[in-house]
Amino acid sequence: MDQVRRIIPVVFLIVFIVAVQLATKYTGTPFYLTQLTMSAYYSLVVVGLCVLMGYAGQISIGHAGFFAIGGYISAALTTHNLLELKDNAFVSLLNKYGVLVLREDLYGETLLTVHPWYACLLAIMTAVIIAFVIGGPVLKLKGHYLAMATLGFGIIIYQIVMATEYFGEADGISEVPSFNILPGIELGGGFEIRVVNYYIAWGLVVFGIIILQNLIHSRVGRALRSIHGSEEAANAMGIHTSRYKLYTFVLSAAFAAIAGVFLTHYNGSIGPSEAGVMKSVRYVAIVAVGGMAHLWGALIMSVILNFLSLRGVFGTYDDAVFGAILIVIMLFAPEGILGLGIFQKLKKIMSGGVSGKTPELQESKTGQKQV
Amino acid sequence: MRGPEIHDRQQQPVNKEEREVAKRFITSTLAVVVALAAMITLLISSTAAEAHDIKVGAIIAETGPAAFLGKPEAKTLQMLTDQINAAGGINGDKIELILKDSGGKKENAVSFAKQLIEEDKVFAILGPSRSGSTMAIKNIMEESKTILISCASTKKIVDPVAKHVFKTPQNDSLAVRMIFMEMQKKGISKIAVVVGGTGFGKMGNMFLNELAPEYGITVLENETYSPKATDLSAVVAKLMANKEIQAVVNWSIVPAQVILAKNMRQAGWDVPLFLSHGFGNIKYVQTGGAALEGVLFPAGRLLIADSLPADHPQKEVLVTYKNDYESKFNEPVSTFGGHAYDALMILVNAIKAVGGKQDTAMVVDAIENMTFVGTGGVFKFSPEDHSGLKIDAFEMMTVKDGKFAKAM
Numbered sequence: 001m002d003q004v005r006r007i008i009p010v011v012f013l014i015v016f017i018v019a020v021q022l023a024t025k026y027t028g029t030p031f032y033l034t035q036l037t038m039s040a041y042y043s044l045v046v047v048g049l050c051v052l053m054g055y056a057g058q059i060s061i062g063h064a065g066f067f068a069i070g071g072y073i074s075a076a077l078t079t080h081n082l083l084e085l086k087d088n089a090f091v092s093l094l095n096k097y098g099v100l101v102l103r104e105d106l107y108g109e110t111l112l113t114v115h116p117w118y119a120c121l122l123a124i125m126t127a128v129i130i131a132f133v134i135g136g137p138v139l140k141l142k143g144h145y146l147a148m149a150t151l152g153f154g155i156i157i158y159q160i161v162m163a164t165e166y167f168g169e170a171d172g173i174s175e176v177p178s179f180n181i182l183p184g185i186e187l188g189g190g191f192e193i194r195v196v197n198y199y200i201a202w203g204l205v206v207f208g209i210i211i212l213q214n215l216i217h218s219r220v221g222r223a224l225r226s227i228h229g230s231e232e233a234a235n236a237m238g239i240h241t242s243r244y245k246l247y248t249f250v251l252s253a254a255f256a257a258i259a260g261v262f263l264t265h266y267n268g269s270i271g272p273s274e275a276g277v278m279k280s281v282r283y284v285a286i287v288a289v290g291g292m293a294h295l296w297g298a299l300i301m302s303v304i305l306n307f308l309s310l311r312g313v314f315g316t317y318d319d320a321v322f323g324a325i326l327i328v329i330m331l332f333a334p335e336g337i338l339g340l341g342i343f344q345k346l347k348k349i350m351s352g353g354v355s356g357k358t359p360e361l362q363e364s365k366t367g368q369k370q371v
Numbered sequence: 372m373r374g375p376e377i378h379d380r381q382q383q384p385v386n387k388e389e390r391e392v393a394k395r396f397i398t399s400t401l402a403v404v405v406a407l408a409a410m411i412t413l414l415i416s417s418t419a420a421e422a423h424d425i426k427v428g429a430i431i432a433e434t435g436p437a438a439f440l441g442k443p444e445a446k447t448l449q450m451l452t453d454q455i456n457a458a459g460g461i462n463g464d465k466i467e468l469i470l471k472d473s474g475g476k477k478e479n480a481v482s483f484a485k486q487l488i489e490e491d492k493v494f495a496i497l498g499p500s501r502s503g504s505t506m507a508i509k510n511i512m513e514e515s516k517t518i519l520i521s522c523a524s525t526k527k528i529v530d531p532v533a534k535h536v537f538k539t540p541q542n543d544s545l546a547v548r549m550i551f552m553e554m555q556k557k558g559i560s561k562i563a564v565v566v567g568g569t570g571f572g573k574m575g576n577m578f579l580n581e582l583a584p585e586y587g588i589t590v591l592e593n594e595t596y597s598p599k600a601t602d603l604s605a606v607v608a609k610l611m612a613n614k615e616i617q618a619v620v621n622w623s624i625v626p627a628q629v630i631l632a633k634n635m636r637q638a639g640w641d642v643p644l645f646l647s648h649g650f651g652n653i654k655y656v657q658t659g660g661a662a663l664e665g666v667l668f669p670a671g672r673l674l675i676a677d678s679l680p681a682d683h684p685q686k687e688v689l690v691t692y693k694n695d696y697e698s699k700f701n702e703p704v705s706t707f708g709g710h711a712y713d714a715l716m717i718l719v720n721a722i723k724a725v726g727g728k729q730d731t732a733m734v735v736d737a738i739e740n741m742t743f744v745g746t747g748g749v750f751k752f753s754p755e756d757h758s759g760l761k762i763d764a765f766e767m768m769t770v771k772d773g774k775f776a777k778a779m
Contacts, residue, residue: 031489035482106510107531170570171503171525172477175510189481191489191515263478269507271477273435310482316434316472318479 006213009296010206017202021195033198039306040201041263044208046286046302047295048255051212053284054293055221056248057228058139059147061280062154063256066127068275070257071264072161073123075173077114078265080166086112105175116179120261127257128250135249139242142231151277158275172271176264187265197266204262205299208255212295215251224248228293278319285326291336301337424467425460425494425722425729427452427715428487430508431522432500435475440500443708444522445470446700447692448497451715454695461719462727473499480504481511488515494722494729497714498522500707502570509536516731518738520714522707525574529757535735537757539713539747541671541764543571546648547578549669549765550620551586553778559617559643563592563610565631567623571649572598575622591616598625607634618642624649629659636662643667648765653703656770667778669765673709673746674775684744692746709746717743717750 024030049063082100085091094100094114101115114122138149161167168174178188186193187200215221223244226234235241264270273279286305290298305322308314314321333340429448432441452468460466469491471483480499487493488511495518499505502525512519513533521528524540554562564579566572572595583590591613594606610616619642621631632644646668653674656663672679676689692712696704721737722729739757743750748764767778 029490031486034485034489038478038482106513107533109531168503169573171501171506174477174503174506189485189511191485267478267481267507268510269477269481269503271503271507273474273476274478310479311486312471312479312483318472318474319434 002217006217010210010213013209013299014206017199017206021198025195030194033194035307035310036303037194037198037201037266038263038310039303040198040205041259041266042283042306043299043302044205044259045256045283046290046298047205047208047212048252049283050287050290050292050295050298051216051224052248052252053287054291054295054298055216055228056224056245058245058249059284060150060249060252061147061277061284062150062152062157063252063283064275064277064279065154065157066131066253066256067260067263067279068157068161068270068272069127069130070123070260071270071274072167072173072260073126074116074119074261075176075264075270076166077119077122078116078177078179079111079113079173079175081111081113083110083112103177105177113177116177116265117181120265123261124254124257127260128254131250131253132246135246135253139245139249151280154275154277154280158272158277161272161275170272172269174269176268176270178265178268187262189266189268201262201266204258209295209299216295220244220247225293278322281326282319282322285322285329288329289325289337291338294336294338297336297338423464425464426467426469426491427718428469428471428483428491428493428496429711430471430473430480430483430487430496430498430500430504431711432475432498432504433472435473437475437501440522440707441472441475443696443705444498444500444711445472447696447708447711448715450695450699451712455719461722464727466719469493473504475501475504477504477507481507484508484511488512488517493517494731495520495718495734497711497718502528505538509533512536518718518731518735520717522710522714526758532755532757535731537717537738537752537759539710539717539745539750539759541648541747541760542758543574544578544582545760545762546669546765547575547582548586548762549767550579550645550667551582551588553645553667553767554588554618555586557618557643560587561589561591561615562618562620563594563613563616564590565592565594565596565606565610565619565621565623567598567625567628567649568595569598569623569625571624571647572622575647579620579622596623596627596631598623598627600627600630602634603627603631604634604638606631607638607640611638611640616642618645620645620647622647622649626655626658629655629663632659632666633662648706651706651775653775656773656775659770660773663770664772665769667767667769670768670775671706671709671747671764672766673704673706675766675768675777678776684749685746688744689746706746713743713745713747713750716745717741 020036021033024032045063045067049060052058052060082091099115099118100112102110102112104110134153138146141149162169178186178190181187185196185200187197223234223239226237226239227241227244231241286302287298290301309318329336431445432438433445448468448470452466456465469487473479473483484496487496496512497520500522502523505521505523505528509528512535516535519536521538522540523538524543526542528536528538564576566576576593580590592610596603596606610619621628621644628646628650635644644666646666648668648670650668651670651674672685673689673693676693679686679689692709693704696708717738720743721734721741724737724741725733739752739754741752748760750759752759768775769778
């Protein structure tokens with residue numbers, strides 16, 4: 001029964017995803033899928049971060065760093081030409097085992113690069129390992145100190161990509177190839193494979209949501225919430241707090257890295273702005289708007305805000321909008337927009353009556369606001 | 372038989388809760404759908420245009436780290452479009468400029484490029500301001516057969532040549548060659564290279580070291596300073612110790628480049644100082660004062676528009692643009708805005724040349740065969756050369772009495 005409750009929204013999400021695709025098809029507006037696909041990948045980062053922040057209660061202002069690690073490593077490995085190093089023992093060994101692939105670019109130049117599949121795996125694994133290594137010491141910190149440490153990590157990654165020739169410095173990496181992730185299913189930004197890519201992206205989001213929901217509603221999820229409530233009490237109850245925190249951190253980093261890899265191949269390029277501090281702040285802002293411990297709220301807000309931002313609706317005020325949102329939400333709706341109970345109020349108006357549960361909920365919300 | 376009944380009764384409250392959840396979800400989904408629908412109709416209605424207008428997209432970094440490039444570019448494009456439309460447009464068709472602020476971000480440039488191509492169905496795109504963003508959309512433009520005239524300088528944009536991709540700024544390597552040719556004239560063969568720690572500085576450092584042997588010049592010292600440096604006397608002291616140095620090249624786009632010149636003169640070191648085209652900003656001259664008198668640097672002729680001889684081919688274009696821009700925006704004109712001027716005018720002239728037809732293949736052909744007098748120089752495009760500028764686009768300049776002047 002609890003499972004049914006959890007499945008309903010997922011089914012709704014899937015229906016909604018398909019409905020949007022069909023709607024764009026029949027209204028002749030398939031171009032909306034481009035930004036919806038990009039939003040889906042950013043949403044993957046956001047839902048991962050949502051579990052870390054909302055449920056485990058650990059902030060991270062460095063998640064753009066993990067996104068960039070995934071995207072940059074995959075991009076670098078699949079674009080740097082190894083043809084000149086062909087006689088190098090290591091390169092020829094890799095070539096022998098099928099790790100490398102020979103391809104031709106748009107201008108007829110032959111390139112020998114790492115096969116995108118191996119590049120993606122390596123990129124995600126690197127992000128996971130880095131998350132493990134820095135997560136151990138960093139998650140011992142609390143509150144502002146944790147925020148500062150993760151912020152520092154994000155800045156380090158940004159400086160590394162800005163100063164490393166291998167990662168293209170200020171120009172980033174372009175001409176990242178598209179490739180078949182499964183036979184017949186091509187991951188890339190071409191106009192003709194847009195629908196497939198829309199479903200790849202949203203399939204990943206649905207998959208991620210299911211994993212996270214199961215996590216939240218399991219023993220681990222309850223342990224995480226107890227850590228959020230009081231780490232000392234959780235410790236006293238015999239919960240291995242540091243391990244749970246670390247695993248959640250690594251999981252959300254993996255989500256970010258996967259999103260980074262996929263979006264980079266979809267866009268065909270990645271630049272240092274993906275690793276920037278403003279990007280990390282943006283993810284945090286979206287999680288806050290959605291309501292910290294509200295997976296669906298985070299997802300909905302992420303899709304809407306990213307979609308608008310990627311279409312240039314905010315114009316010159318793009319970064320300012322996200323900063324302002326964070327401030328306004330923290331001041332007036334610390335539980336997120338969905339936590340304001342607008343829908344309960346709407347429902348009350350629509351049904352014209354009061355069902356047993358709603359006023360109670362509202363009261364607690366208004367009570368909190370006054371405090 | 373009674374088993375299921377009991378089971379049912381136990382389920383009831385949960386079912387109710389389930390329905391609650393479902394209901395709440397329906398309402399929230401509805402709200403989202405309504406919001407999206409409203410947005411979409413708004414966007415569609417705003418992009419409806421008149422039949423024959425020429426839609427031109429522009430992806431410009433008006434904000435973010437490259438705003439010093441994007442601001443003058445955006446202003447120039449807006450001003451120029453208004454002027455052309457006020458004069459009746461191109462063969463009667465008005466230009467509709469769709470300006471997008473990329474914030475200097477590649478992912479935004481990619482998103483906007485796709486949006487402009489498919490949704491707004493623009494005829495051509497101008498910009499992006501930055502090399503990275505241009506490279507990110509180069510293949511998208513080529514695959515969708517839409518013209519791109521970039522305002523970014525890296526050589527990779529036009530090498531390998533993509534049929535539909537052009538650029539207006541001069542290659543950095545041309546400025547380096549210009550400096551070395553001047554050195555040969557002066558009989559200088561041993562130099563020190565000092566660069567500001569930015570992408571511009573690194574690129575210059577690479578070309579300076581790569582091309583020096585071609586001109587029989589030896590680079591004795593290489594130094595990089597922080598773009599935020601406030602005092603560089605340590606660097607100057609180190610270089611001064613090497614008595615063989617005959618000249619210093621200071622390749623930078625940041626304000627700190629002025630500090631090096633000041634520290635050199637304060638230390639009483641009077642070897643010739645060469646700067647890059649990144650020095651072409653009158654504000655730098657004002658902060659540097661007397662220390663900058665007599666420095667040498669290559670730059671486009673926009674900086675000395677007023678003092679060009681009347682019969683110079685660029686004279687008219689430069690003076691008109693400079694006066695228009697400065698009177699409208701009340702700020703000194705910069706070469707960056709000039710890149711956007713050239714990009715739009717190349718497109719406009721090409722469309723005019725084919726009789727106002729919006730035919731991509733014909734317009735590309737027209738650009739490839741065109742000679743265009745712009746702010747950056749005299750462009751001569753060809754199917755193999757989509758940059759169009761040669762070394763004569765640069766002029767060796769100096770600072771004389773606190774003003775830019777042609778070097779003698």
